[in-house]
Amino acid sequence: MTSLLDKFSKLGVANAPGQESRQKIDDMDLRGENIAGTPVDFSHGDIDAHPPIPGSFEKFAEGFQVGGVQAYTEYRGKQDIREELAEKLSVFSGAPIDAETELILAPGTQGALFLAAGANIGRGDKVAIIEPDYFANRKMVEFFDGELVPIPMDYFGVQSGSGIDLERLEESFKSGVKLFLFSNPNNPTGAVYSRAEIVSIATLAERYNVDVIVDQLYSRQIFSDCEFTHLRSVPELNPENLLTIIGPSKTESLSGFRLGVGFGSSRMIDRMEKLQAIVSLRAAGYCQAVLRQWFSEPAGWMEQRVADHEAIRNDIHGVFSNADGFKLRLGEGGSYLFPKMPKLAISLADFTKALRLQADVIVTPGTEFGPEFGDSFRINFSQDHQAAVEAIHRTIEIVNRYRV
Amino acid sequence: MTSLLDKFSKLGVANAPGQESRQKIDDMDLRGENIAGTPVDFSHGDIDAHPPIPGSFEKFAEGFQVGGVQAYTEYRGKQDIREELAEKLSVFSGAPIDAETELILAPGTQGALFLAAGANIGRGDKVAIIEPDYFANRKMVEFFDGELVPIPMDYFGVQSGSGIDLERLEESFKSGVKLFLFSNPNNPTGAVYSRAEIVSIATLAERYNVDVIVDQLYSRQIFSDCEFTHLRSVPELNPENLLTIIGPSKTESLSGFRLGVGFGSSRMIDRMEKLQAIVSLRAAGYCQAVLRQWFSEPAGWMEQRVADHEAIRNDIHGVFSNADGFKLRLGEGGSYLFPKMPKLAISLADFTKALRLQADVIVTPGTEFGPEFGDSFRINFSQDHQAAVEAIHRTIEIVNRYRV
Numbered sequence: 001m002t003s004l005l006d007k008f009s010k011l012g013v014a015n016a017p018g019q020e021s022r023q024k025i026d027d028m029d030l031r032g033e034n035i036a037g038t039p040v041d042f043s044h045g046d047i048d049a050h051p052p053i054p055g056s057f058e059k060f061a062e063g064f065q066v067g068g069v070q071a072y073t074e075y076r077g078k079q080d081i082r083e084e085l086a087e088k089l090s091v092f093s094g095a096p097i098d099a100e101t102e103l104i105l106a107p108g109t110q111g112a113l114f115l116a117a118g119a120n121i122g123r124g125d126k127v128a129i130i131e132p133d134y135f136a137n138r139k140m141v142e143f144f145d146g147e148l149v150p151i152p153m154d155y156f157g158v159q160s161g162s163g164i165d166l167e168r169l170e171e172s173f174k175s176g177v178k179l180f181l182f183s184n185p186n187n188p189t190g191a192v193y194s195r196a197e198i199v200s201i202a203t204l205a206e207r208y209n210v211d212v213i214v215d216q217l218y219s220r221q222i223f224s225d226c227e228f229t230h231l232r233s234v235p236e237l238n239p240e241n242l243l244t245i246i247g248p249s250k251t252e253s254l255s256g257f258r259l260g261v262g263f264g265s266s267r268m269i270d271r272m273e274k275l276q277a278i279v280s281l282r283a284a285g286y287c288q289a290v291l292r293q294w295f296s297e298p299a300g301w302m303e304q305r306v307a308d309h310e311a312i313r314n315d316i317h318g319v320f321s322n323a324d325g326f327k328l329r330l331g332e333g334g335s336y337l338f339p340k341m342p343k344l345a346i347s348l349a350d351f352t353k354a355l356r357l358q359a360d361v362i363v364t365p366g367t368e369f370g371p372e373f374g375d376s377f378r379i380n381f382s383q384d385h386q387a388a389v390e391a392i393h394r395t396i397e398i399v400n401r402y403r404v
Numbered sequence: 405m406t407s408l409l410d411k412f413s414k415l416g417v418a419n420a421p422g423q424e425s426r427q428k429i430d431d432m433d434l435r436g437e438n439i440a441g442t443p444v445d446f447s448h449g450d451i452d453a454h455p456p457i458p459g460s461f462e463k464f465a466e467g468f469q470v471g472g473v474q475a476y477t478e479y480r481g482k483q484d485i486r487e488e489l490a491e492k493l494s495v496f497s498g499a500p501i502d503a504e505t506e507l508i509l510a511p512g513t514q515g516a517l518f519l520a521a522g523a524n525i526g527r528g529d530k531v532a533i534i535e536p537d538y539f540a541n542r543k544m545v546e547f548f549d550g551e552l553v554p555i556p557m558d559y560f561g562v563q564s565g566s567g568i569d570l571e572r573l574e575e576s577f578k579s580g581v582k583l584f585l586f587s588n589p590n591n592p593t594g595a596v597y598s599r600a601e602i603v604s605i606a607t608l609a610e611r612y613n614v615d616v617i618v619d620q621l622y623s624r625q626i627f628s629d630c631e632f633t634h635l636r637s638v639p640e641l642n643p644e645n646l647l648t649i650i651g652p653s654k655t656e657s658l659s660g661f662r663l664g665v666g667f668g669s670s671r672m673i674d675r676m677e678k679l680q681a682i683v684s685l686r687a688a689g690y691c692q693a694v695l696r697q698w699f700s701e702p703a704g705w706m707e708q709r710v711a712d713h714e715a716i717r718n719d720i721h722g723v724f725s726n727a728d729g730f731k732l733r734l735g736e737g738g739s740y741l742f743p744k745m746p747k748l749a750i751s752l753a754d755f756t757k758a759l760r761l762q763a764d765v766i767v768t769p770g771t772e773f774g775p776e777f778g779d780s781f782r783i784n785f786s787q788d789h790q791a792a793v794e795a796i797h798r799t800i801e802i803v804n805r806y807r808v
Contacts, residue, residue, distance in 0.1 A: 004526035011678035019478060019681075048471045057468050064461050064660070067452045071660030074423060107511050107662065111684040122408035123527075123549075139682050145527075256468070256475030258511070258662075258688035274415035277423075278540050278547060280515040284662035284688050 010142050016135070016368070028350050030358060031401045038384070039360035040391035045335055045382030047253040050305065053297050056254060056290050063289025071285040075276045076269070077105030078288050088295040089263055092220075093244060094233030101266040104273055105283045105291070109217045109247035109260035112272075114140060115279065116213045116243050116262055117181070119271035121146040126177040128169065130162075132338065132369035132376075134187040134215065141181075149177055150370065153186065155329045155338075160226075161194030162186055169201070173208035180205060183215040184231070185222070188338040188369050188378035190313075190331015192222060198229040202236035211268070213243045218334030220302065221251040223310045226332035232264060243268045248294045250335060250382070251305060257287040259294075309335055312381050315389050323396045325403070335382040338366065341375050345404045348374050354402065359394040414546050420539070420772070432754050434762060435805045442788070443764035444795035449739055449786030451657040454709065459697050460658060467693025475689040479680045480673070481509030482692050492699040493667055496624075497648060498637030505670040508677055509687045509695070513621050513651035513664035516676075518544060519683065520617050520647050520666055521585070523675035525550040530581040534568065536742065536773035536780075538591040538619065545585075553581055554774065557590065559733045559742075564630075565598030566590055573605070577612035584609060587619040588635070589626070592742040592773050592782035594717075594735015596626060602633040606640035615672070617647045622738030624706065625655040627714045630736035636668060647672045652698045654739060654786070655709060661691040663698075713739055716785045719793050727800045729807070739786040742770065745779050749808045752778050758806065763798040 013019050040046075063070045070078065079099070086099035097103055106112035113136065121127055121144035129137050131150045141148050149172045154163035162184075169180070180201070185192045193201075205212050214231045222228045231237065232244050247260030260283075262272060276282065313330070316337060320328045325342025344351055348365045355361050366373030381388055417423050444450075467474045474482065483503070490503035501507055510516035517540065525531055525548035533541050535554045545552050553576045558567035566588075573584070584605070588597045597605075609616050618635045626632045635641065636648050651664035664687075666676060680686065717734070720741060724732045729746025748755055752769045759765050770777030785792055 004524075004529075007526075008523070008675045008678055011675075011682070013479060013678050013681045016479070016681055044476050046472055047475055051471075057465070060464070060468075061461070064464075067455075068450055071451055072448055075417060075420070107684040107688070110682070114683045119412070120408075122411075125408075136682050143679075143682060256689040258684060258686070258691075271412045271415075274412055274417050275547075277417045277420055278415070278514070278543050279518045280511040280662060280684060282662070284511070284691055285660040287662075287688055287691070 007143060011139055028353065030354055032358070035359045035394045035397060037360060037390050037394050038387040040383055040387050041362040042379035042381070042383065042391070043362050043364050045250060045253065045380050046384060047255065049384040050253050050308065050382055052253045053248070053293050054301065055293050056257070059290045059293045060257070060286055063286040066289070070289060073282050073285050073288060075282050076273045077283060078285070081105070081288055081291050085261060085291060086263070089246070089261070092295065093230040095230070095239065097263050098266070102269060103261065103263040104269045104276070105288055106260045106262060106276065107280055107283045108258040109215065109245055109249055110136060111258065111280070111283070112245045112247065112260035112262040113215060115272035115275050116245065116268060117141070117144060118275045119268050120179050120211055120213070125179065126172070126175070128172045128177045128180045130164065130182045130186065132186070132188055132366070132373055134183050135368040137181050153191070155186070155189045155191045156327060160332070161197050162191040164193065164197055166197070166200050166204070170204050173204055173210050177210055179211045179213065181213045183217065185218045185331065185333035187334065188336045189329050190334045190336050191329060192226050192228055192332040195227060195229040198231050199234050199236060202231060202234045205241065206237050211241050212237065213245065215245045217245065217247055217250055219246060221306050221309060221335065222333040223306070223313065228333065240265050240267060248291070252294060254290060254294070257284070257290050259283055259287055259291060308385070309382060312383070312385050312388055313337065315385070316381055316392050319389060319392045319396070326396070335380050336378055337381060338376050338378050341377070341399050343375070343404045344399070344402045346402050348377070351402060352377065355395060355398050359391070359398050361391045361395050363395070411547060415543055432757065434758055436762070439763045439798045439801060441764060441794050441798050442791040444787055444791050445766040446783035446785070446787065446795070447766050447768050449654060449657065449784050450788060451659065453788040454657050454712065454786055456657045457652070457697050457701050458705065460694050463694045463697045464661070464690055467690040470693070474693060477686055477689050477692060479686050480677045481687060482689070485509070485692055485695050489665060489695060490667070493650070493665070496699065497634040499634070499643065501667050502670070506673060507665065507667040508673045508680070509692055510664045510666060510680065511684055511687045512662040513619070513649055513653055514540060515662065515684070515687070516649045516651065516664035516666040517619060519676035519679050520649065520672060521545070521548060522679045523672050524583050524615055524617070529583065530576070530579070532573065532576045532581045532584045534586045534590065536592055536770070536777055538587050539772040541585050557595070559590070559593045559595045560731060564736070565601050566595040568597065568601055570601070570604050570608070574608050577608055577614050581614055583615045583617065585617045587621065589622045589735065589737035591738065592740045593733050594738045594740050595733060596630050596632055596736040599631060599633040602635050603638050603640060606635060606638045609645065610641050615645050616641065617649065619649045621649065621651055621654055623650060625710050625713060625739065626737040627710070627717065632737065644669050644671060652695070656698060658694060658698070661688070661694050663687055663691055663695060712789070713786060716787070716789050716792055717741065719789070720785055720796050723793060723796045723800070730800070739784050740782055741785060742780050742782050745781070745803050747779070747808045748803070748806045750806050752781070755806060756781065759799060759802050763795070763802050765795045765799050767799070
């Protein structure tokens with residue numbers, strides 16, 4: 001019983017995005033007056049500011065009309081939808097996909113990640129993860145009783161690429177790591193791994209026979225002058241040892257349908273389907289039909305969506321650049337930024353509460369991404385452009401009030 | 405690594421409902437000609453014959469229009485929807501529910517079951533389950549490294565009630581079982597637990613401090629002259645040690661939206677939400693809106709739906725009663741029946757394949773519900789009435805061809 005209690009004590013959700021409404025407000029010594037402004041919840045994107053792919057709802061409606069065949073799909077997803085996606089994703093990712101054996105639909109990218117983690121992590125297995133990286137990666141390893149092996153990433157120290165410590169990665173592989181799990185673009189910094197880094201990861205994984213799960217959720221949102229290298233497109237790694245994860249919840253704003261995809265290793269996908277059979281059976285059948293619109297957006301729609309986000313990123317970066325004591329790596333992809341603050345007189349938890357109470361701004365504490373990030377927070381800048389920039393000004397003002 | 409392989413080798417899905425299209429066809433010695441008739445897939449209900457609650461799609465459309473607030477709900481589900489449901493479900497189940505702490509939405513009833521199992525089963529924990537009962541119960545216990553303690557149910561030996569062996573249940577509780585997981589009405593037999601049985605279960609669970617998860621998925625589909633007792637309505641059991649699970653996927657034909665609910669123990673629900681945060685975040689946000697139509701069906705709609713199913717059940721029971729060598733317990737609730745066949749000259753796996761190939765009828769092998777049910781199969785009779793009855797005639801003919 002103790003171990004189950006321990007496990008769930010580590011699985012906190014109080015600071016998780018979207019859960020702020022459940023936080024209890026303790027008394028704290030607030031400095032100064034509240035700052036008025038449009039509330040901004042940087043913990044996730046604002047799909048009202050950046051609406052879903054046009055035609056998504058209509059695809060859902062068509063799926064509903066189809067009836068039973070659409071409601072009760074195979075656990076890995078409806079066959080003709082898998083076939084369409086396998087074709088689109090193989091073009092996108094630069095390597096072929098067998099729709100029958102190498103692709104599975106899941107309830108959201110989180111759903112695909114969970115199935116992949118459960119399919120690969122046994123008790124005591126060593127799993128290498130990047131710090132900082134998506135918080136659920138850490139939690140899933142802990143839930144499945146794996147052993148975390150953190151790999152640092154010097155995202156401030158490099159001009160391009162992620163700054164992953166490849167020596168530490170190789171050491172960890174030598175020491176018996178069986179799975180490497182990471183996101184590209186990185187969550188929370190937006191750093192995109194360079195081609196050289198990706199080739200090195202592939203080479204090391206192949207040399208030490210390590211399985212790899214790469215979360216490429218934001219790989220369609222890459223900004224100007226940045227090259228994105230799909231791990232599965234480089235020949236160094238045996239494709240059966242790699243699973244790629246992607247989904248339409250972010251750039252495409254389809255999160256409300258809970259759709260994600262895992263593709264690559266047929267061995268991993270077979271297990272993921274077995275797990276799916278007890279986790280939630282399948283991605284909601286009618287929702288699966290919406291995937292027909294994915295990678296088939298109206299001409300120019302994705303380009304505009306990415307350009308809109310690049311413009312917001314640039315303006316927010318400009319605001320931080322003019323603020324004293326902040327450090328910000330300009331991410332090359334995705335909608336996250338991970339600013340490092342000047343030293344505060346209060347805890348990070350108290351700061352995020354003060355920010356919410358005094359400025360109506362919600363951010364995700366850096367400690368969700370690794371224990372050493374107590375001086376950072378993550379923002380998802382997929383927001384109304386002007387509201388986001390104003391909220392960053394308010395955030396900086398609140399930070400300044402609580403500096404040591 | 406071995407343990408993970410072992411685990412997944414037990415998590416087979418080849419015989420799971422809806423997966424038949426992935427079965428490989430081996431050569432087998434088929435007897436006689438094929439029998440023509442409307443194909444019937446008894447592995448799950450036919451929602452084209454019994455369509456979703458009127459107005460469901462419109463609720464989804466309203467949810468989509470709401471936008472971001474509906475897409476990004478708390479992990480436990482949108483607050484106002486939880487409030488509506490807490491009220492309806494407390495009336496239905498005969499005991500109060502706090503919407504804030506005692507109810508969670510999940511991606512399907514399967515999703516709720518998985519979260520509940522993960523929140524309660526630690527490595528080595530003894531879990532009592534009924535044989536026969538829903539196959540995923542067994543698989544979840546195995547996945548979470550629990551220890552199965554099977555409790556027999558003499559469903560042929562009783563006129564009413566389930567026939568649960570209460571002595572064995574008490575012995576198992578004495579021997580250290582910490583969780584009892586069962587479905588009422590029983591899946592696959594349709595047997596409804598008597599009030600006396602439910603009170604005994606509550607009394608024993610309280611006496612030995614055992615947590616209980618009861619899957620009442622079909623508790624709205626109870627046939628004439630049968631009383632259904634909600635476990636949570638009897639005062640013997642501490643409500644904090646009980647979780648009830650229900651969802652609109654079956655009688656209400658909303659499976660394509662993947663919606664389920666767990667309610668009761670706030671301690672279990674807190675953990676379930678933590679698990680939800682890494683499993684799939686939440687039930688699809690837009691789909692959650694469909695729950696507004698649940699328990700708010702048009703006047704008379706549910707009564708008609710239940711009456712339609714009772715009529716199909718009765719006719720199928722009549723056909724089996726006239727067939728030689730079959731034994732069938734008439735279930736008092738739900739859409740499942742679990743006929744026992746006369747002795748066959750071929751394996752159950754070969755029989756189900758022959759039935760599919762020669763008569764276009766799909767059934768679920770009894771061994772999915774417990775190792776000793778190699779002479780039984782499950783049907784979900786929520787089908788087109790006439791097609792179902794004809795398919796049962798074909799099934800009996802195929803059985804007769806392969807009798808010893």
